[in-house]
Amino acid sequence: MMTGYPREQIRRTLADPRLQEAIYSATGRLMEHRRQVVAPEVLPDYQELREQARRIKEHTLENLDAYLEQFEAQVRARGGEVIWAKDGPEVADFVLDLARRSNARLLVKSKSMTTEEIGLRERLEAQHFEVVETDLGEYIIQLAQERPYHIVAPALHKTREEVGEIFSQRLGVPRENVPERQTRIARTVLRQKFLTADIGITGANFLVADSGAVVLVENEGNARLTTSAPRIHVAVAGIEKLIPRAQDLAVFLKLLGRSATGQPLTVYTSILSGPRRQGEWDGPEQFYVVLLDGGRSRVLADRDKRQTLYCIRCGACLNHCPVYRRIGGHNYPWIYSGPIGKIASPQFQGLTEDPWLPFASSLCGACAEVCPVKIEIPRLLLELRAEIVKTQAREGQNRWERLGFRLWSWVMTRPRLYEALSLAAGLLAGEGSDQGWLRQLPGLLNAGPLRAWLDYRDLPAPGRSFRALWRQRTARVRE
């Protein structure tokens, strides 16, 4: 089942002590920050908040058609426009057309996983528009021409020395390795971009149906600038981002900041509804919300697995995942990494695209423990595993595996045969075993999937079966 995973790439990550340290300490710090602000003595109603958040998400998705229409009507009533896009190319077509119509040359962007998902920046750049990421981490990633390493900390894997190198090479500034001064450099460069940009592009953390509002949370002020300085604001959001009422923000904002970075509230929360109104001094003159399907309606059709769409992109499951903490964010096939990526990718990209993904988990359950909207990630991983196995069986892909398991069950239901075979295996295994543990299989058996399986695990050395031990014990008791 684990065939096709990026083995060499993962080996390189595991063999890089600096990278290992960076991932481990950054996620460790985020875990600790979160732990401090959800502790019962600090937030006694944390579990009730989670329950309420889950209930609201469940309800919203069950009534998504009505909430989408309500949201659209509210945005329109306040002078904004709603654009519906089936996929990434449709989003890009809209933005390109808008940029051309309004003679725009420079577009500033604040961090958005949804736009990463559809490669919006690259699509616009391909048509010769200048598009600048303005979140510091995302800006570093853009200059380095990489993709985000983590949902909330895109440049988590970069050291200050690497940032110094990237800035000096790409911006032509003197090399600077102090994060504070590096931040000043970015501020100065990006300030000019903000003040001259024609269009600001953002994602949305939430879309509020009863207000027609786009809600953005951030710490740097770049999302505020993106939505205040340029004359046009375009928010791109998945259709699952809806919540019914502005009052529900009381629950979601408390959970999001805490789960993501351990902040009771992030520094800035913007609740934006429509273009600037009569008499206002600033804010966009045009306000557009692009609602993206991009596979979401397909995920919605599965009553059980639709909870994947509850995700509010806090990244807590990444920080707490023993697999993410070793292999980092670039060894997952899609932009969403960690546990949420493991359940989202197969559903969005197709089950057979990267069939190994749901299997690359120990099912330890830490992700479900910390998820602020209580997505049952481990259970969904099991569901997906079953579906993948069934699909592959149908397509005749895992013939050898099925044959192997049939043989196994045939042996297991014949006690005497099993005993004889395990005795034989015990004798054969002698050479590879080490204090009762088998580190590799002997001879010809040490090949293929069996060898791969033992690469990272030790097997208790086969020896005397339970039945043999039991016979011995009852004989002893009789004496």
Place this chain on the structure above:
Amino acid sequence: MISRDHILNKVRTALGHAVGRTAAAPPPARLCVPAWTVEERWQRFASALEKLGGNAVRVSEPAEAQRYVAGLTCGRAAVASRSLFLEVCGIHQLAGVRRDFRDPGELRAACAEAEFGITGADYALADTGSLAVFASPEEARLISLLPPVHIALLPISRLLTGLDELLSLVPNPAERSSALILITGPSRTADIEQILVRGVHGPGEIHVIVVDDRETRS
């Protein structure tokens, strides 16, 4: 239009809904407003904001607020909003403070040059140390955003317990303004090696001056 119908159709099919079906009632909103006295709210607000690296000051009357702001700006370039409360505190009379602009372009240019941005705040939230500001003809968005130092003034009667109280007073912010901004401490980042740096794109310094009302003045 084609994509709109296509997506809505797919959503309805996924949910097994007919066209024109109305949404079921959502679970009741969950808002918990604690019964904190003015003193408790002030204590919590000051300690929350200071923990974030902001400065919370309480003064007993508008004239004292004016003196405090004068001590901060020392006549250097500042842009003030048209907030009535700033008027009450006499902020616009201070040396270096500019309030009137011919057009939005001039306001933006002044904000980009100024060392201080001075605004009112519609509310403050005690438990998180936040300010809540509605964009309006009186409050431009860029004044609390472009200058490196933000100074905000508000009467203590506007100090709420927290977000829950704000959303019970203003259940639909969109009806009141095109933008409700919550500001919780100075602008910050930890994007490079998780090292905290203040003042990334927004102000790295924030001072909130809370002015006693007649009732709370001792």
